[in-house]
Amino acid sequence: MPAEVIIPLQQHIGAPCNPLVKVEERVLVGQKIGDSDSYVSAPVHSSVSGRVVAIEPRLIHTGDKVLSIVIASDEKQEVAPSHGLSDEEAMDSDKVRAVIRTAGLVGLGGAAFPTHVKLTPPKDKPISDVIINGCECEPYIAGDHRNMLENPEAIVDGLKIILRILGAKKGYIAIETNKIDAIRHINDLISSEENIKVVPLTAKYPQGAEKQLIQAVLCKEVPSGCIPCEVEALVQNVGTTIAISEAIRKGKPLIERVLSIAGDGVREPKNLRVKIGTPASHLIEECGGLKGNPGKIIFGGPMTGFALFDLNTPIVKGTSGIVILPKEMVPVSDPRACIRCGKCVQVCPIYIMPNFIGQYIEVGMIDNAEEASVMDCIECGLCGYVCPAQRPLIQLIRHAKAKITDNRRKGGK
Amino acid sequence: MDTSIIIKAVLALGGAGLVLGALLAVASKIFHVEIDPKVELIREFLPGANCGACGYPGCDGLAEAIAKGEALSSACVAGGSEIAEQIAGIMGIDIKEEKVAKKALVCCGGGKNEVAHRYIYDGELDCRMAQQIGKGPSLCSYGCLGFGSCAAACPFGAIIMGEDGLPLIDWKKCCGCGVCVEICPRGIIALVSENEEVHVLCHSHDKGKTVRSICKKGCIGCKACEKVCEFDAIHVVDNLAVINHEKCTGCKNCVEKCPTNCITVLLESPHVHPKKQVVTKTVN
Numbered sequence: 133m134p135a136e137v138i139i140p141l142q143q144h145i146g147a148p149c150n151p152l153v154k155v156e157e158r159v160l161v162g163q164k165i166g167d168s169d170s171y172v173s174a175p176v177h178s179s180v181s182g183r184v185v186a187i188e189p190r191l192i193h194t195g196d197k198v199l200s201i202v203i204a205s206d207e208k209q210e211v212a213p214s215h216g217l218s219d220e221e222a223m224d225s226d227k228v229r230a231v232i233r234t235a236g237l238v239g240l241g242g243a244a245f246p247t248h249v250k251l252t253p254p255k256d257k258p259i260s261d262v263i264i265n266g267c268e269c270e271p272y273i274a275g276d277h278r279n280m281l282e283n284p285e286a287i288v289d290g291l292k293i294i295l296r297i298l299g300a301k302k303g304y305i306a307i308e309t310n311k312i313d314a315i316r317h318i319n320d321l322i323s324s325e326e327n328i329k330v331v332p333l334t335a336k337y338p339q340g341a342e343k344q345l346i347q348a349v350l351c352k353e354v355p356s357g358c359i360p361c362e363v364e365a366l367v368q369n370v371g372t373t374i375a376i377s378e379a380i381r382k383g384k385p386l387i388e389r390v391l392s393i394a395g396d397g398v399r400e401p402k403n404l405r406v407k408i409g410t411p412a413s414h415l416i417e418e419c420g421g422l423k424g425n426p427g428k429i430i431f432g433g434p435m436t437g438f439a440l441f442d443l444n445t446p447i448v449k450g451t452s453g454i455v456i457l458p459k460e461m462v463p464v465s466d467p468r469a470c471i472r473c474g475k476c477v478q479v480c481p482i483y484i485m486p487n488f489i490g491q492y493i494e495v496g497m498i499d500n501a502e503e504a505s506v507m508d509c510i511e512c513g514l515c516g517y518v519c520p521a522q523r524p525l526i527q528l529i530r531h532a533k534a535k536i537t538d539n540r541r542k543g544g545k
Numbered sequence: 546m547d548t549s550i551i552i553k554a555v556l557a558l559g560g561a562g563l564v565l566g567a568l569l570a571v572a573s574k575i576f577h578v579e580i581d582p583k584v585e586l587i588r589e590f591l592p593g594a595n596c597g598a599c600g601y602p603g604c605d606g607l608a609e610a611i612a613k614g615e616a617l618s619s620a621c622v623a624g625g626s627e628i629a630e631q632i633a634g635i636m637g638i639d640i641k642e643e644k645v646a647k648k649a650l651v652c653c654g655g656g657k658n659e660v661a662h663r664y665i666y667d668g669e670l671d672c673r674m675a676q677q678i679g680k681g682p683s684l685c686s687y688g689c690l691g692f693g694s695c696a697a698a699c700p701f702g703a704i705i706m707g708e709d710g711l712p713l714i715d716w717k718k719c720c721g722c723g724v725c726v727e728i729c730p731r732g733i734i735a736l737v738s739e740n741e742e743v744h745v746l747c748h749s750h751d752k753g754k755t756v757r758s759i760c761k762k763g764c765i766g767c768k769a770c771e772k773v774c775e776f777d778a779i780h781v782v783d784n785l786a787v788i789n790h791e792k793c794t795g796c797k798n799c800v801e802k803c804p805t806n807c808i809t810v811l812l813e814s815p816h817v818h819p820k821k822q823v824v825t826k827t828v829n
Contacts, residue, residue: 193679195678195681197686438678439664439678439679442663465667465668465669524669527668528674531674
């Protein structure tokens with residue numbers, strides 16, 4: 133239990149929340165402390181009971197300073213009265229979505245997109261297949277595996293809720309074959325269910341990426357520039373599915389999540405269920421501390437995560453893990469010219485050509501990069517990882533994507 | 546030999562020539578394009594190297610732009626002041642009164658001796674890349690990152706990185722093309738007129754206390770400049786002093802008053818290099 137939690141008012145994609153509490157006010161576990169009128173947003177709740185000590189901008193993992201509510205815990209963990217909903221069957225779809233929004237649910241896979249928005253597909257695009265993503269998003273991260281072993285009932289229950297409110301026909305639970313125990317476990321549970329199926333998949337990266345998963349499970353490719361509802365599919369992470377079940381059955385808001393503290397730079401790597409807002413330093417202590425001087429501490433996975441520079445950075449809803457790599461595992465990059473080996477083209481999961489795109493961007497030909505589908509890049513980081521010339525492909529691509537988005541926004545006005 | 550064949554051929558070709566010539570003459574009258582005589586005159590003075598340094602498609606393009614008033618008479622980089630004066634003569638303006646060309650100015654005084662880094666950055670040495678990693682390694686989230694993307698991008702080689710980690714801009718070479726302004730991820734490079742004398746060399750909107758803790762040369766928003774200005778030309782907006790150059794008379798009262806010396810007179814600015822070359826009556 134951390135002595136102090138830092139709860140940023142924006143932990144999701146969308147509009148930031150406004151604080152609902154004042155400094156010195158006492159808050160309870162699960163009390164809503166921030167909300168927004170905007171549709172694409174999700175409220176935040178206190179994860180501890182205690183006193184609000186400050187409402188000020190604090191550093192989060194992206195390097196931004198975000199208005200945050202700092203709460204000093206009184207260690208009593210007094211729970212705020214829940215709205216006590218349990219009769220899910222009596223609720224219509226809109227009511228379920230409203231409950232999900234109130235609980236502050238966002239995608240726990242990493243992107244943190246508000247769940248109620250995701251569960252509201254456009255009217256003309258019905259969803260027929262729902263995929264529960266049990267593939268870990270990245271190496272080192274193993275929180276989803278733990279979730280599937282410890283809370284499979286909630287996963288199946290959450291999936292049923294999603295299927296019902298969307299009127300979807302089939303539910304799939306995609307699990308990589310290196311988690312054979314989870315596959316067995318969930319298969320036993322769903323033996324009586326006709327429309328739910330476990331899909332074992334080869335363990336590879338990036339299997340857990342939404343569009344790649346749809347391709348693997350349904351053999352359908354999401355068209356360029358589209359979202360999965362285009363192929364009548366919807367993907368939810370196992371953590372989110374459990375949270376949906378808990379929000380509906382128990383009225384529990386999203387105040388904690390499962391994450392992995394992993395890597396060779398920490399003494400005892402663990403999967404932990406932690407309160408949102410816990411500083412990273414507290415979790416590293418919980419895992420026996422650092423092994424020597426670490427090379428890099430990464431929020432999220434090693435491929436797409438954010439390197440930390442302040443250990444007081446709080447865990448947010450979208451943090452899937454903290455990876456601590458020792459010095460010798462952190463490569464020193466020494467980028468050179470492209471040697472035209474084509475390895476990046478070979479590994480690219482969305483079949484674009486990072487080699488050419490990288491060169492375009494380097495010389496400022498952003499339009500050509502856009503033509504070469506740079507916007508479809510899912511930023512998995514494989515191209516840069518395999519590049520023998522150590523070219524900073526992903527950085528270049530991110531730069532171009534930001535530029536293009538910026539241009540489009542300006543053009544839109 | 547039958548001479549009639551020759552006569553026929555001459556008549557046929559000559560006749561066709563006459564008819565087509567008449568057609569062309571009519572067409573040139575009907576489809577006549579009005580060309581500003583100035584364009585041709587200006588074009589004669591331009592060097593004709595088509596180097597493109599002015600940013601226009603060759604000398605013809607620049608001549609047209611100058612005639613239309615879109616480009617300055619001094620826009621030709623290769624031509625220098627002599628040609629600029631001649632062109633100004635064609636345009637009927639006094640080169641000295643013409644709007645002074647804009648030059649790039651780095652609005653940040655926080656070099657690496659001033660502002661510490663909050664983490665060790667070992668990625669590519671490019672400001673735009675560094676900015677992606679936790680919004681840049683520099684403690685100040687507004688100031689110069691110092692990796693020299695502007696210097697690498699400058700098409701005229703007018704920018705070099707100084708020893709203090711800040712870009713130095715050689716105003717003799719700077720053409721005010723704005724490439725560096727565009728490339729800087731933190732937007733700290735501004736295009737300024739040479740006759741605007743006083744500038745605030747800070748871009749930080751942080752509160753005074755925060756600025757003081759990370760940089761000795763930043764604007765702390767103390768409003769001393771605002772109080773001392775007799776012309777209502779300087780105001781602190783969102784913790785940063787902003788000068789209205791239309792009202793500024795260059796009296797330098799604020800420069801003397803500023804406790805952190807972030808308000809500077811252009812000629813003394815450390816980022817314009819080398820200092821003496823700044824005083825150029827005619828541009829280039």
